[in-house]
Amino acid sequence: GTTDSVDSAAGPKSLDELVVGFAQVGAESGWRTANTTDIQTAFEDAGIELKFSDAQQKQENQIKAIRSYIQQGVDVIAFSPVVETGWDAVLNEAKAANIPVVLTDRAVDSQDDSLYVSFLGSDFIEEGKKAGEWVVEEYKDSTDPVKIIQLEGTTGAAPAIDRAEGFAEVTGADDKFEIVASQTGDFTRAGGKQVTEALLKSNPNVDLIYAHNDDMGLGAIEAIEAAGLKPGEDIKIVTVDAVKDGMQALADGKINFIVECSPLLGKQLVDIVKQVNDGETPEKRIITEETTFTQEQAIEALPDRQY
């Protein structure tokens, strides 16, 4: 008999026909590599093809990757914008090509939120506040000034901007807390070490280092030990992420508190892609579940940590 013609109306594709393009920031930190692994595994498990690119933390490389996904006519584009600004042009090109875009992890500052269907990731201001709340509690009985060095993430990145904002909002309420120096370590261990070495020279009696991620905190530990001081005692350290190496340093007492930032966004990203494929409208803003860790909690949690 004759074969029916395939229904030409653009209905949902079968999952093995879907192609998703993901433009990743880079491989700058333990968090990033855990994020990449989780996303790649989630798409493998779902049987959906994932095209993947690593931008080595350069915005122009991410833009090139997004343009190539547009050229290839992928079904969905997802990416973690290395910085907040400069995306409207390429996102308008994706919109003109009718390719839905999902923001994962980091945000863009675009006023036009029609340029993406959903933003899946943490609330970085909340993370900064949690770090600040621990510091306020830790020094509640101190009447002396508390001198703080801040190791900032990548300049212009949403987590760097927002973690600084949340922390300043909470600690700024009491003028005994003084951020005596604040400089970017670009979210890397090497950056954290170099900046801490320099800033300790000009601020020898600092009380605490607030690092926007574990990797810079781990670099700071190396610099503090090289200066003959005890990290976690002579100089306390608070970080964000809670990746394995950070949690180990916390368990060892070299870091004092970690605010978790979960990299495990893969399954939720697959769900968003399935919703888009089925013609459904995903939540515009999906906030990641995450917690905080003291030394005792890190010792307890370490054996089960996935990353």
Ligand code: GZL
């Ligand atoms: C946060 C993510 C940050 C991590 C860093 O969601 O964008 O980038 O905190 C990573 O470790 O480099």
